[in-house]
Amino acid sequence: xxSDEPRPPGFLPARLPAQVLAGAWTDLDVxxxxxxxxxxxxxxxxxxxxxxxxxxxxxxxQRVNRLAPPRxxxxxxxxxxxxxxxxxxxxxxxxxxxxxxxxxxxxxLWSSLxxxxxxxxxxxxxxxxxxxxxxxxxxxxxxxTDQLARGEVLVPIVRWSRSGQPLSRIDRLMLAxxxxxxxxxxxxxxxxxxxxxxxGDERVATALCRFTRIQHVLRAQLRTERVKLAMAPTTAQxxxxxxxxxxxxxxxxxxxxxxxTVLGIGGRxxxxxxxxxxxxxxxxxxxxxxxxxxxxxxxxxxxxxxxPDADAYREAQESLIVLRRTYTELVSTAMEPGPxxxxxx
Numbered sequence: 001x002x003s004d005e006p007r008p009p010g011f012l013p014a015r016l017p018a019q020v021l022a023g024a025w026t027d028l029d030v031x032x033x034x035x036x037x038x039x040x041x042x043x044x045x046x047x048x049x050x051x052x053x054x055x056x057x058x059x060x061x062q063r064v065n066r067l068a069p070p071r072x073x074x075x076x077x078x079x080x081x082x083x084x085x086x087x088x089x090x091x092x093x094x095x096x097x098x099x100x101x102x103x104x105x106x107x108x109l110w111s112s113l114x115x116x117x118x119x120x121x122x123x124x125x126x127x128x129x130x131x132x133x134x135x136x137x138x139x140x141x142x143x144x145t146d147q148l149a150r151g152e153v154l155v156p157i158v159r160w161s162r163s164g165q166p167l168s169r170i171d172r173l174m175l176a177x178x179x180x181x182x183x184x185x186x187x188x189x190x191x192x193x194x195x196x197x198x199x200g201d202e203r204v205a206t207a208l209c210r211f212t213r214i215q216h217v218l219r220a221q222l223r224t225e226r227v228k229l230a231m232a233p234t235t236a237q238x239x240x241x242x243x244x245x246x247x248x249x250x251x252x253x254x255x256x257x258x259x260x261t262v263l264g265i266g267g268r269x270x271x272x273x274x275x276x277x278x279x280x281x282x283x284x285x286x287x288x289x290x291x292x293x294x295x296x297x298x299x300x301x302x303x304x305x306x307x308p309d310a311d312a313y314r315e316a317q318e319s320l321i322v323l324r325r326t327y328t329e330l331v332s333t334a335m336e337p338g339p340x341x342x343x344x345x
Contacts, residue, residue, distance in 0.1 A: 010185035011254040011285055012145045012178070017131045018074035019157050024063060025075060027056045032078035036160045040237055041087035048086060048106050057105040064112040076113040077131040080123045081158050083110065085237070089123050089244040117282060124250035124280035129174035130181060132157050149182035160238055169234040170242060173334040176225035177253055180327075183221060184255030187214050191262045191292060198298030199305055208312035215259070215319040222326045230333050242335050250280045251331055254289075256324060257281075261293045263317045264300040 021029050031051050038044035051057055060075075067075060083089060091098045093110040114120045119127075135152035143151075154175050161168040167175075190211050197204050245251050257277055278286050302313035 010146055010188050011126070011181050011258075012130055012149060012185075013070070013073065014145065015070055016134060016145055016148070017077070017157060018071055019134050021071065021074060021078070024056070024059050025067075025071075027051065028060055028075060028078045031056075032081045032158050035082045035085035036158050037162050038085055038237065039235070041085065041240070044082065044085040044087075045102075048082065048103060052103040052105050057103065057109050061105060061109045061112055064109070064116055067116070069117075072113060072116050073127075073131055076117055076119065076122050077127050078158065079110050079113055080127040081132070082106075083123045084128065084241045084245065087240065087244065089241070089248060089250065119282040121250070121280045122282070124245065124248075125174070125177055125252065126254060126281055126285065128245075129177040130254075132174055133178045146182045146185045149178050154178060161233070166233055168238055169229055169232045169334045170238045172225070172229040172232050173242070173330065176222065176229065176330060177251075179221065179225070180218060180253050181255050183218055184214075184253075184258075187211065187218070187255060188258055190214070191258055191296070194262060194299050195292060195295030196298065199302060199307075199309055201309075204299065204302075205309045205312040208309070208316045211259075211262075212312075212316045212319045215316070215323045219319075219323045219326045222323075222330050226326075226330045226333050229330065234334070234337070239335050239337070242331070246331060246335070248280075249277045252277045252280070253327065254281060254285055256320075256327060257289060258292060259320050259323075261289050262296045262299065263313070263320055264296075264303060265317060265320060 020026070031047060034047050035044040038047065048057075064072065064075070083091065086102070088102055091101060091107075093102075093107040093114065098107055114122060133149070133154045134157055135148050136155050137152065139148060139152065156167070156171045156174060159167070160170045190207050194204065194207050194211075197207075242251070257274070260274060278289055281289070299313070302310045303317075
C-alpha cells in the first residue's frame, strides 16, 4: 500500500471505490457492465472477443502501470466481474492452457492487474463485493468508508441486473457482504485488542463477551438481508457464477475469517482449510490475518482449560459457528431459483 494512503477501516477499502474509470479505461467499464447482464457465459465471452478484436484490451494492458493504486483496484474489480460472467473463475491467467479458454490479451490484462495489486486470485468476493459499492447519495459530512457502508443506502457500481430493474440476488448478496464487513469492524477491533492476551488476563472474559454480542448483532443483520434477498430476481447465469465462486471458497467474508483466526475454529466445515480460504484475499489482508493468527495463539489455549475465561471463549466459538451457518444460509438462498420475474426486455 502506498504510504500516502490511509489505513483501511477493517477490510473495506480506505477510500470509496471508484465508480467510473477515465480515458481508455471507460471501455473496461462498458465491458464489465455488459458482461454482468449477459444471458449466458457464451454471450459474455463474445463481448470479450469483440473488445479484443477492436484492440481495446491490448491498449489497457499497456496502461496498467500508470494507474494509481485505487484505480488499479477498481480496474481489477471490473476484470473480476468479466471473468466471473464468462465462467472463468477457475482460470489461472498465467497458465498456458488458459489461452484455450480465453483471449491472450484479456489474460494479459488480468495477470498485469493481479501483479500490480499482489492479488493473484482476485476473482472472489473481496474484489467483487468490497470494491463494487457506493452510497446512493453523497454524504454531507466527512465519514470513513465503514461509516458510510453502515449508515447509507448502498448501490452496486457494476450491477448484475439491468438498469431500471430490481437488484438481483447476486447484487444483494454482495451489498450484504459489504455491510457485514462494515459492521464487523467492531469485531476486528476487539480481536486485535485480544492479541497477545491469554489465560489469567482479567480483560479477556469481558472482551470475549463483547465479541459474542457483536456476533449476535451480525447474525440478526444477515437474517434481515436474507429476507430481502429471497424476494429478489435471479438468473441461471448468476446462480452459476455463485456456485463457481462458492465451490472455490471464494465467497468467504474476510471478517468471518478474522473471527475464525481468533477463536481457532479453522476453515469451513467439510474440506476447505483456513489457508485455502485466505488465498483469495489481497496480500495486506492475508498478512493482517497471519499476524492475528500468531498473536492470538495464547488466547486459543483457553479451548483446553476451564473457568470463566474458558466459558466465555467457548460461548464465543458457539456464537461464531451459528453466525457462519447464517451466512451460509444467505449464500444458499442467493443460489436458489428465484421468483419468476423477467430480467431483460
